[in-house]
Amino acid sequence: MGTRGASGSKAGNRDGNIGPTVSGAAKILPCGRCPVRPLAVCAALSPDQLGALAKIVRTLRYAAHETVFHEADEADSLFIITSGVASVSKYLPNGRRQVAGFLYPSDFFGLAVAGCYANSVSAVTDLTVCHFVRTQFEALLYAFPKLEMSVLGQSSHELAEAQEQMLLLGRKSALERLASFLLMISGRVRRNGQSDSPLWLPMNRSDIGDYLGLSTETTSRGFGRLEQIGAIQRLRDARVELLDRGMLQDISEGV
Amino acid sequence: MGTRGASGSKAGNRDGNIGPTVSGAAKILPCGRCPVRPLAVCAALSPDQLGALAKIVRTLRYAAHETVFHEADEADSLFIITSGVASVSKYLPNGRRQVAGFLYPSDFFGLAVAGCYANSVSAVTDLTVCHFVRTQFEALLYAFPKLEMSVLGQSSHELAEAQEQMLLLGRKSALERLASFLLMISGRVRRNGQSDSPLWLPMNRSDIGDYLGLSTETTSRGFGRLEQIGAIQRLRDARVELLDRGMLQDISEGV
């Protein structure tokens, strides 16, 4: 049962590095000119409230495959992604991994229960995040109800996505899962105003398999089949063209 | 692939009844004497804030198998369970069902995205709920930051549980899923201060199967096997004695 997931475990946290790697430090934009602000929780803030947020934010960078935090770590930080892609995963003691989701720019993460993170987050690509000290951020939540509403809104949204994923994991076939995955990532990329033609899949087969509850082999065969029936075309550099979205949609819903 | 889940669909919404059935109207306690208050989001409120909440609450009752709301319904209400058990489910067009969770007294539900419910909720047993008009409840969220923090806290908790469930659905074997389920329900019942010895499972095999991503047959066989190895004992009236929690724990983690 998914023992192969253990390899995913290794891939997701290859070297055990924790903590940001400040490398190739590019321009750090002030909140006022942040490209993801219109999409992120900070969209709820007025200019002066944004100033209060800007005072407590720190920009961190992680290289691909580095870990942002581990499950059960003390949860003293909150994050918003400004560039790159990250994965959220949970592990079984025997190493099997489940990827609970992928995070894209504007996504907020780090909410915890009982003072500890409930999952591990690691960088799929090189990653830039806004970092907040939890206590400072929570003070702002109290001060700015609109910000808290926004966080609650994103949290509800994430819960709805989680339930959609449960439906996928519990009741969809391998091909249905893969079709759902492609449409989901496509939608996520589009919402960020980026092109999904071709669609870039920065996560490897192991990440995708661990997300869909499949082995890497079945995942790979799924790509092959979708290509065979003309729903997609695999390109080089982890890129895919979604040739027939209607077909993908039908497959994803088990029609 | 889980076609049998369709039967669960029928069970969860047997007669298509929507709307509360006010039957056997028992005593309705004021918020001040509500038995679930210490556990629910309302625990965050001061006595006078509780008065404001009491002004907008209405008690509703549903008979077992009635539907509280359907996925995609306009989300104009929020609820807190005061007695009984409910299920949260999602459906595929072909009728396959995934139960995303079970709700127990003190659980808050009805959060929505984009104005619509993202799932269906129906009564597993006879059910009593506190009903709030969304707009009125949201006004209270703005007025009482502690209430909103409490809702956000429950929402985070629910998200963590959803991720745990993804791990179960994506990476656990049938027996591991069933052991996890029993321990989870046991924990939920205990948190409410009720006895879990024996443990009452008000949901039928179809509900459990749809929750665990299994067929009713595999679910039933799982119970049989757990009994065979001495981990549990099946009693009459949908009751189970958890004889060896250590064994269940080990099984649930795939050890």
Place this chain on the structure above:
DNA sequence: CGCGTGATTGAACGATTTCAAAAGATGTGG
């Protein structure tokens, strides 16, 4: 007592995993 529903059990089938190997990519150093 017979009926209807839900739970259990049995046997055959099938989708996905597992194991194994080949093919493609990526990166390093000479």
Place this chain on the structure above:
DNA sequence: CCACATCTTTTGAAATCGTTCAATCACGCG
């Protein structure tokens, strides 16, 4: 710029776990 080593992806074949189909059992009720 190429050769080599490593890692990822793909492909093939066998094994496995869970589903499906079908029958039996258990319980509650008229």
